[in-house]
Amino acid sequence: MNTFASESGDGKDFVSHAPGYWSDTVPELWNDWKWQLKNRVTTLAQLEKHLELSAEERSGVLLSGDKLALAVTPHFFNLLPANNPDDPIRRQVVPRIEETWTSPYDMADPCGEDSHMPVPGLVHRYPDRVLFLVTDRCASYCRYCTRSRVVSGVGEQELHTNFEAAFRYLEAHTEVRDVLLSGGDALIFSDDRLEKLLSRLRAIRHIEFLRIGTRVPIFLPQRITPELCAMLAKYHPLWMSVHVNHPRELTIEVKHALERLANAGIPLGNQSVLLAGVNDDVETMKTLVHKLLMCRVRPYYIYQCDLINGSSHLRTSVAKGIEIIEGLRGHTTGYAVPQFVIDAPGGGGKVPINPGYILYHDNEKIVIRNYEGKIFEYPETGNENLQFAPQREYHDEYLYS
Numbered sequence: 001m002n003t004f005a006s007e008s009g010d011g012k013d014f015v016s017h018a019p020g021y022w023s024d025t026v027p028e029l030w031n032d033w034k035w036q037l038k039n040r041v042t043t044l045a046q047l048e049k050h051l052e053l054s055a056e057e058r059s060g061v062l063l064s065g066d067k068l069a070l071a072v073t074p075h076f077f078n079l080l081p082a083n084n085p086d087d088p089i090r091r092q093v094v095p096r097i098e099e100t101w102t103s104p105y106d107m108a109d110p111c112g113e114d115s116h117m118p119v120p121g122l123v124h125r126y127p128d129r130v131l132f133l134v135t136d137r138c139a140s141y142c143r144y145c146t147r148s149r150v151v152s153g154v155g156e157q158e159l160h161t162n163f164e165a166a167f168r169y170l171e172a173h174t175e176v177r178d179v180l181l182s183g184g185d186a187l188i189f190s191d192d193r194l195e196k197l198l199s200r201l202r203a204i205r206h207i208e209f210l211r212i213g214t215r216v217p218i219f220l221p222q223r224i225t226p227e228l229c230a231m232l233a234k235y236h237p238l239w240m241s242v243h244v245n246h247p248r249e250l251t252i253e254v255k256h257a258l259e260r261l262a263n264a265g266i267p268l269g270n271q272s273v274l275l276a277g278v279n280d281d282v283e284t285m286k287t288l289v290h291k292l293l294m295c296r297v298r299p300y301y302i303y304q305c306d307l308i309n310g311s312s313h314l315r316t317s318v319a320k321g322i323e324i325i326e327g328l329r330g331h332t333t334g335y336a337v338p339q340f341v342i343d344a345p346g347g348g349g350k351v352p353i354n355p356g357y358i359l360y361h362d363n364e365k366i367v368i369r370n371y372e373g374k375i376f377e378y379p380e381t382g383n384e385n386l387q388f389a390p391q392r393e394y395h396d397e398y399l400y401s
């Protein structure tokens with residue numbers, strides 16, 4: 001099926017929008033990922049050639065340029081309807097004036113990464129794994145990017161990853177068994193450059209597990225070539241976390257790219273950010289997670305939107321995230337239910353946030369409720385000396401202190 005974004009309805013189907021706004025482009029160019037990158041929409045004039053911008057978007061483009069660059073690949077741009085500024089895909093990539101607003105909670109580095117960098121570009125927060133920021137560039141830029149302080153190269157800081165120092169750190173730190181490549185987006189690298197990086201990491205004996213956090217399969221499915229997949233498959237176990245927020249992002253081209261990765265033996269997870277006016281309702285999320293399973297992607301995390309500067313218009317309540325999990329768990333396939341997390345402001349790492357299924361818990365019993373609200377009891381036995389603090393007491397202590 002070949003449709004324009006405005007005709008694509010609720011996003012339940014896998015559709016193609018190509019060539020869309022680029023009707024005079026031949027398929028050989030369209031399918032070339034380097035052509036896609038070269039022809040990204042990066043200026044107000046290019047945006048206005050295709051879209052009718054709202055006043056909020058127009059001034060957003062003019063004023064947000066020194067915070068996070070504007071860039072959208074033609075592939076992804078075809079998802080944007082010409083006339084609807086409130087469209088869930090448009091809200092993710094077209095700047096708005098609200099980005100220049102400051103809210104009292106906003107931070108440049110909401111997850112406290114800079115203070116957990118033993119080496120520039122390497123974030124070591126958890127005991128056995130590291131986040132390796134290998135580039136500051138992406139195929140397109142998400143307006144709510146948690147790393148907008150460095151990503152795209154125009155913000156307030158620059159990323160100066162010291163690769164040699166990072167490799168030496170990893171060699172010396174034998175407790176690190178898991179390296180997560182992110183940025184920016186590592187799949188923006190050439191196959192050669194990426195392979196050098198992966199083989200260098202694989203030469204470190206204690207690194208068991210590699211993963212890449214990437215939005216390239218979504219923004220630039222043409223990048224997922226058979227050659228890339230064959231190269232990646234040499235470095236197993238290699239896992240990938242992709243980033244899809246709305247079901248319409250899963251086009252037929254994206255589905256095929258994800259299938260190529262899965263066929264290369266790469267287990268795929270998805271990370272979504274909960275965003276106001278994008279995916280903050282149960283039905284949209286349910287459609288998304290079902291489509292992800294059809295692409296052989298396991299929903300992994302839903303993130304509460306970080307307190308990133310200029311993102312208050314995209315943030316939702318935490319209660320909304322809990323409501324979404326409540327609407328999924330038990331109601332649909334367990335594999336389709338991601339973990340909702342808050343990346344604790346200031347650098348506490350990811351904290352799971354769950355609906356309250358435990359109603360009571362002490363040394364004798366636990367009282368639980370199921371997805372239908374029915375109440376059940378399970379005996380707490382086996383360890384007379386069990387030392388634990390019932391969840392209720394934590395709440396009480398916190399509430400009344």
Ligand SMILES: *Cc1c(COP(=O)(O)O)cnc(C)c1O
Nearest residue numbers: 123124125126129130131180350
């Ligand atoms: C998210 C993150 C990881 C990976 O966390 P998992 O829960 O293992 O996926 C590692 N390091 C940092 C700094 C992170 O933010």
Ligand code: SF4
Nearest residue numbers: 138141142145184215
């Ligand atoms: S792809 Fe990831 S790193 Fe790049 S702008 Fe989007 S959220 Fe940020």
